[in-house]
Amino acid sequence: MAKTAVKMKGAAKVSRREALRKGLFWACWGVFIGFAGMLGVSIVRFVYPRIVWEPSSLFKIGKPDEYDVGSVSIIEGRKVFLVRVNEGFYALSAICTHLGCQPIWEEDNQIFMCPCHGGRFYKDGINFAGPPPRPLPRYYMKFAPDGRMMVDKSKEVRMDFILTV
Numbered sequence: 434m435a436k437t438a439v440k441m442k443g444a445a446k447v448s449r450r451e452a453l454r455k456g457l458f459w460a461c462w463g464v465f466i467g468f469a470g471m472l473g474v475s476i477v478r479f480v481y482p483r484i485v486w487e488p489s490s491l492f493k494i495g496k497p498d499e500y501d502v503g504s505v506s507i508i509e510g511r512k513v514f515l516v517r518v519n520e521g522f523y524a525l526s527a528i529c530t531h532l533g534c535q536p537i538w539e540e541d542n543q544i545f546m547c548p549c550h551g552g553r554f555y556k557d558g559i560n561f562a563g564p565p566p567r568p569l570p571r572y573y574m575k576f577a578p579d580g581r582m583m584v585d586k587s588k589e590v591r592m593d594f595i596l597t598v
């Protein structure tokens with residue numbers, strides 16, 4: 434009787450060891466699969482990095498005769514105001530220098546008014562009321578070979594820059 438119990442005890446020991454071995458085996462596979470998965474994700478991220486595609490900072494906006502003298506136009510999708518004056522054109526950023534809202538051109542008052550906190554800018558982009566700390570940046574402009582005007586948002590210019598026509 435005592436011999437059987439020992440055998441059973443031995444059989445239980447073997448089975449526990451076997452279970453541990455299997456557990457370790459599957460744990461190793463789990464670690465390996467997890468590592469391979471992370472490696473695969475890293476490779477995919479390397480081949481297809483997260484990139485935010487933005488439109489080019491240099492773009493065409495049309496010919497001078499498309500704009501009336503004295504007009505202020507918003508260039509859709511570019512966040513740029515195009516101002517036509519007697520001498521030519523200038524392009525202003527349509528992003529408020531306070532916290533980045535888009536100012537609105539008020540034709541009646543001839544000013545840009547920011548709807549967020551009441552910032553105000555003269556037609557030339559100079560800030561004169563409210564919290565904006567700086568004027569609206571003015572962007573470089575030039576003519577393309579086809580006669581259309583171009584704005585380059587990557588180049589800020591002095592506040593007296595005008596593309597003469």
Ligand code: FES
Pocket residue numbers: 529530531532533534547548549550551552563564565
């Ligand atoms: S964002 Fe324009 S005044 Fe605050």
